[in-house]
Amino acid sequence: MKVYFDNNATTQVAPEVIEALLPYYGQVFGNASSFHQFGKASAEALLTAREQVARFFNADVGEIVFTGSGSESDNYVLKGLAARAEEGHMIVSPIEHPAVLRTARYLAKKLNIELTELRVDSDGLVDPDELKKAIRPDTFLVSIMFANNEVGTVQDMNALGTVCQEAGVPLHTDAVQAVGKLPINLSELPITYLSASAHKLHGPKGVGLTYIKRKNKPPINLIHGGHHEKRRRASTENVSGIVGFGKAMELSTADNYHREKLIALRTRLEEGILSGIPKTTLVAANAERLSNTANILFANIEGESIVMSLDFEGIAVSTGSACSSGSLEPSHVIRALGYDHGDANGSIRFSLSRYSTEEEVDYLIEKLPPIIKRLRSISAL
Numbered sequence: 001m002k003v004y005f006d007n008n009a010t011t012q013v014a015p016e017v018i019e020a021l022l023p024y025y026g027q028v029f030g031n032a033s034s035f036h037q038f039g040k041a042s043a044e045a046l047l048t049a050r051e052q053v054a055r056f057f058n059a060d061v062g063e064i065v066f067t068g069s070g071s072e073s074d075n076y077v078l079k080g081l082a083a084r085a086e087e088g089h090m091i092v093s094p095i096e097h098p099a100v101l102r103t104a105r106y107l108a109k110k111l112n113i114e115l116t117e118l119r120v121d122s123d124g125l126v127d128p129d130e131l132k133k134a135i136r137p138d139t140f141l142v143s144i145m146f147a148n149n150e151v152g153t154v155q156d157m158n159a160l161g162t163v164c165q166e167a168g169v170p171l172h173t174d175a176v177q178a179v180g181k182l183p184i185n186l187s188e189l190p191i192t193y194l195s196a197s198a199h200k201l202h203g204p205k206g207v208g209l210t211y212i213k214r215k216n217k218p219p220i221n222l223i224h225g226g227h228h229e230k231r232r233r234a235s236t237e238n239v240s241g242i243v244g245f246g247k248a249m250e251l252s253t254a255d256n257y258h259r260e261k262l263i264a265l266r267t268r269l270e271e272g273i274l275s276g277i278p279k280t281t282l283v284a285a286n287a288e289r290l291s292n293t294a295n296i297l298f299a300n301i302e303g304e305s306i307v308m309s310l311d312f313e314g315i316a317v318s319t320g321s322a323c324s325s326g327s328l329e330p331s332h333v334i335r336a337l338g339y340d341h342g343d344a345n346g347s348i349r350f351s352l353s354r355y356s357t358e359e360e361v362d363y364l365i366e367k368l369p370p371i372i373k374r375l376r377s378i379s380a381l
């Protein structure tokens with residue numbers, strides 16, 4: 001049996017998405033900026049996708065800029081607003097994805113910018129009161145992720161955004177993991193900039209977007225050149241990718257983001273593991289979490305050896321450090337939640353999708369206990 005429980009790393013492209021984007025690798029190949037009929041066909045496809053995305057967020061088509069990835073979108077907002085401010089103060093959370101955290105640290109090192117990394121509690125939540133205290137007169141940006149990729153914690157974006165709004169500071173949110181898993185109404189939420197990525201919601205890889213709320217300054221361009229994306233991002237648009245993104249967003253809202261199904265599967269998985277294996281801890285257990293994500297700590301074992309043993313049984317999961325490709329440093333997210341180095345080493349992320357099944361969860365619950373028992377018997381930890 002092959003089981004894919006690593007959907008926060010990337011997802012299988014939905015068949016409906018493949019069907020929607022294929023023509024744009026074939027007969028519809030024009031450059032969307034060209035004035036002839038070939039170009040117009042591509043431009044129309046871009047507009048349809050932009051409308052699908054805008055509908056998803058309850059936003060305007062003019063508020064959406066397509067980018068080459070979620071990482072690019074994060075970099076565009078942080079670097080572009082830092083370039084605009086030239087100096088001042090930024091605030092992030094310590095559990096951001098490296099696309100935000102490393103970018104913010106890079107900017108603080110290279111420019112005349114001070115960086116505050118807020119504390120999070122043991123469930124990974126940022127306290128709006130602490131955010132309020134951290135904002136200074138020269139704060140030009142707050143960037144706090146909507147939902148965490150490793151442990152699934154969903155922040156109270158309304159409360160955080162209200163604090164920013166009252167202080168007159170723009171709020172950026174990396175919503176790469178949230179989009180497609182929960183409703184996000186940008187006409188109501190006090191969010192100024194948002195980043196998303198298609199491949200996390202059964203869309204294609206290499207396409208992302210930045211939302212820029214009306215009447216707010218766009219970041220200074222990251223990519224200069226032609227007049228694409230209303231001059232916000234130069235580069236001939238990835239029409240097939242963007243068409244796939246639009247379709248993926250449309251699909252994700254069907255059936256209420258598959259929320260009930262995912263929560264039922266996730267609960268089955270968590271209960272099966274926690275009750276069947278001693279010395280296991282569910283991370284962020286008290287917070288609202290993404291419906292598809294469970295992060296469990298296995299005491300006295302290296303997460304990498306669990307990943308390898310499960311892979312041998314056909315089951316794909318990941319450790320917290322998997323994102324930092326090949327890094328054996330324990331996850332900065334688990335550490336920021338207050339766990340020590342040893343606990344963080346044994347962290348495994350299980351991330352499900354709409355295609356996951358009860359049989360797959362039961363297969364994992366059957367295969368995992370003997371693996372843990374064997375690894376603990378030979379562990380030096």
Ligand SMILES: Cc1ncc(COP(=O)(O)O)c(C=O)c1O
Pocket residue numbers: 008009069070071072074097099145147148149174176177197198206207208323
């Ligand atoms: C929270 C978060 N932000 C940003 C990214 C980067 O997105 P992309 O792979 O599209 O660059 C990821 C991907 O792992 C993510 O989980």
